[in-house]
Amino acid sequence: MRLSKCLLQTLRDAPSDAEVPSHKLMVRAGLIHKAAAGVYTYGPFLWRTLVKISTIVRDEMDRAGAQELLLPQLQPQEIWARSGRLQTYLDAGIMFTVKDRKGGDFCLGPTAEEAITDFVATNVRSYKQLPQTLYQSQTKFRDEFRPRFGLMRGREFIMKDAYSFDADDAGLDASYRAMRAAYVRIFERCGLEFLAVQADSGDIGGSGSEEFMVTASTGEDLIVYDDTTGYAANVEKAETRVEAPSHMGDPLPMHVEPTPGDKSVEDLCRRFPRLSAARMVKTILYRVVHRDREEDVAVLMRGDQDVNEVKLKNHLGAASVELADEARVRRVTGCEPGYAGPLEVKDGKLRFVADTSVEPLRNFLCGVNRPDVHALDVNHGRDFPTPPFADLRRAREGDLSPRSEARLKTARGIEVGHVFKLGTKYSAAMDACFLDRDGKKKPFVMGCYGIGVSRIAAAAIEQNHDDKGIVWPRAIAPYQAVVVLARGNDPVAADAAGRIYDALHASGVDTVLDDREDQSAGVKFKDAELVGYPVRVTIGKHVAEGKVEVTVRRTGGTELVPLTEAAARVKALLDAMPSGRHVGRS
Numbered sequence: 358m359r360l361s362k363c364l365l366q367t368l369r370d371a372p373s374d375a376e377v378p379s380h381k382l383m384v385r386a387g388l389i390h391k392a393a394a395g396v397y398t399y400g401p402f403l404w405r406t407l408v409k410i411s412t413i414v415r416d417e418m419d420r421a422g423a424q425e426l427l428l429p430q431l432q433p434q435e436i437w438a439r440s441g442r443l444q445t446y447l448d449a450g451i452m453f454t455v456k457d458r459k460g461g462d463f464c465l466g467p468t469a470e471e472a473i474t475d476f477v478a479t480n481v482r483s484y485k486q487l488p489q490t491l492y493q494s495q496t497k498f499r500d501e502f503r504p505r506f507g508l509m510r511g512r513e514f515i516m517k518d519a520y521s522f523d524a525d526d527a528g529l530d531a532s533y534r535a536m537r538a539a540y541v542r543i544f545e546r547c548g549l550e551f552l553a554v555q556a557d558s559g560d561i562g563g564s565g566s567e568e569f570m571v572t573a574s575t576g577e578d579l580i581v582y583d584d585t586t587g588y589a590a591n592v593e594k595a596e597t598r599v600e601a602p603s604h605m606g607d608p609l610p611m612h613v614e615p616t617p618g619d620k621s622v623e624d625l626c627r628r629f630p631r632l633s634a635a636r637m638v639k640t641i642l643y644r645v646v647h648r649d650r651e652e653d654v655a656v657l658m659r660g661d662q663d664v665n666e667v668k669l670k671n672h673l674g675a676a677s678v679e680l681a682d683e684a685r686v687r688r689v690t691g692c693e694p695g696y697a698g699p700l701e702v703k704d705g706k707l708r709f710v711a712d713t714s715v716e717p718l719r720n721f722l723c724g725v726n727r728p729d730v731h732a733l734d735v736n737h738g739r740d741f742p743t744p745p746f747a748d749l750r751r752a753r754e755g756d757l758s759p760r761s762e763a764r765l766k767t768a769r770g771i772e773v774g775h776v777f778k779l780g781t782k783y784s785a786a787m788d789a790c791f792l793d794r795d796g797k798k799k800p801f802v803m804g805c806y807g808i809g810v811s812r813i814a815a816a817a818i819e820q821n822h823d824d825k826g827i828v829w830p831r832a833i834a835p836y837q838a839v840v841v842l843a844r845g846n847d848p849v850a851a852d853a854a855g856r857i858y859d860a861l862h863a864s865g866v867d868t869v870l871d872d873r874e875d876q877s878a879g880v881k882f883k884d885a886e887l888v889g890y891p892v893r894v895t896i897g898k899h900v901a902e903g904k905v906e907v908t909v910r911r912t913g914g915t916e917l918v919p920l921t922e923a924a925a926r927v928k929a930l931l932d933a934m935p936s937g938r939h940v941g942r943s
């Protein structure tokens with residue numbers, strides 16, 4: 358392809374509504390054009406990238422035995438009513454709804470569990486036809502509350518969605534494993550660094566939900582991971598281990614000491630320099646709302662740790678938890694905030710739960726529900742009843758992994774894929790059944806597996822860019838190489854460019870030729886860096902000696918190569934570029 362014939366308009370400045378690098382760079386490189394909030398035209402260069410991503414996805418889906426089909430985007434609301442999800446989607450405002458001329462209610466598919474279940478229910482009758490995994494790659498529509506970050510969170514976006522149908526849980530496990538393995542290969546082939554993170558599987562339960570996260574400092578999710586075992590979890594649900602303080606000694610008699618004005622762990626560390634925060638227990642009061650009632654709960658947490666409110670809420674099975682306000686603290690403790698504790702408790706009904714980090718503590722400091730004093734050398738089980746223990750703390754970088762002796766690291770991530778064991782949630786609701794070996798009618802056991810094809814392009818840029826522009830991984834670059842005619846298209850240069858271009862094509866390198874006569878070499882170089890071709894071949898002043906420059910975009914490293922060897926050198930450089938990396942598993 359010749360750039361002189363391509364539609365590629367680059368811009369010097371990013372639009373004012375672009376906050377993240379991928380959005381800014383996609384607009385500046387002429388890859389996308391905004392039609393409405395969260396709705397974009399994918400320009401010809403970006404489309405090449407999206408096709409390459411889709412091809413990798415398709416290849417790996419097929420290899421895993423999944424079959425491609427195409428479900429309707431215009432879906433009757435009736436199937437959503439049958440699954441029981443219609444009202445939730447309408448209430449959340451996420452569903453784009455439309456009426457047909459007869460007043461029939463339709464929607465633009467935000468996802469396709471209902472459509473696929475409806476299809477399989479009428480086409481699969483017997484266990485003999487199972488298992489089946491079906492997939493499609495198609496535009497999805499979601500009226501996101503805050504469409505933003507360009508292709509990262511669109512209202513119209515491309516998703517590959519796959520669905521597995523099995524006769525039983527063991528079958529589902531196998532289908533899930535096959536899809537998960539395909540996902541790992543997909544992200545490796547796309548050239549991305551990623552993590553497979555345990556996700557909350559909500560009401561479905563079990564171990565059956567993982568999110569694939571592309572690491573990037575701009576990611577919305579905070580992940581902790583152990584790179585020796587591959588354990589990774591969203592910080593919201595991550596388990597960790599913390600070490601007990603050493604040298605706590607045998608239980609000593611408890612004593613109450615004056616601590617005027619000391620309300621925080623830092624204040625108390627200053628007053629008692631020989632006592633570390635890990636030897637203090639803070640008491641944090643929560644207002645806990647259940648479906649049918651409300652209660653006060655006191656959480657005992659080691660002084661150097663923090664409460665993870667998601668874990669607390671899950672542990673209590675509550676609808677919500679929130680920090681008690683001052684008035685509530687006064688009512689429950691009978692004392693001003695800052696001195697709450699498990700000793701001399703006024704409210705006999707107050708429920709206590711303690712983090713597991715409190716369990717091994719001996720001779721610790723805590724509040725007494727009296728102003729300006731704290732108790733020292735406190736021991737639970739002796740000075741107050743041993744509370745129930747649970748993991749309620751927020752995971753932090755440097756904590757011990759739950760799976761090994763390694764320290765946890767943290768990373769920010771962008772969710773690009775999600776694999777999920779659904780079980781019979783949809784099939785049971787929609788009465789989608791098959792006749793099993795024993796002659797009984799049973800609901801399909803389902804899994805669903807989504808990949809954000811357009812979000813992958815954005816995530817790849819978030820992970821791979823510099824101040825000059827995009828640095829595409831070789832497998833998903835719009836073109837892998839650009840040949841730049843830097844000093845005019847004189848016959849010698851044009852001939853050299855043509856020969857290299859042909860040789861690159863012959864060796865399978867996707868190449869574009871920058872032969873624009875109206876642009877300076879400087880502009881061509883800037884554009885090449887902005888658009889992010891992995892390798893650039895420059896036909897410059899050395900062409901007279903039969904040499905050209907070959908530059909690697911990521912490193913900026915340039916070498917002078919004989920014209921006749923240029924194509925082979927480009928190919929070798931591309932081949933040497935690393936594929937993606939599953940963090941913790943390589």
Ligand code: ATP
Pocket residue numbers: 468499501508509510511512514515516772773774775807808809810811812
């Ligand atoms: P998120 O939590 O980011 O809103 P989700 O969990 O609702 O996403 P899924 O229903 O699991 O998304 O969809 C599968 C995949 O589709 C996601 O992993 C993500 O890569 C992609 N995706 C979801 N919503 C969008 C969107 N608004 N724009 C672009 N891609 C999206």
Ligand code: MG
Pocket residue numbers: 772774775
């Ligand atoms: Mg998801």
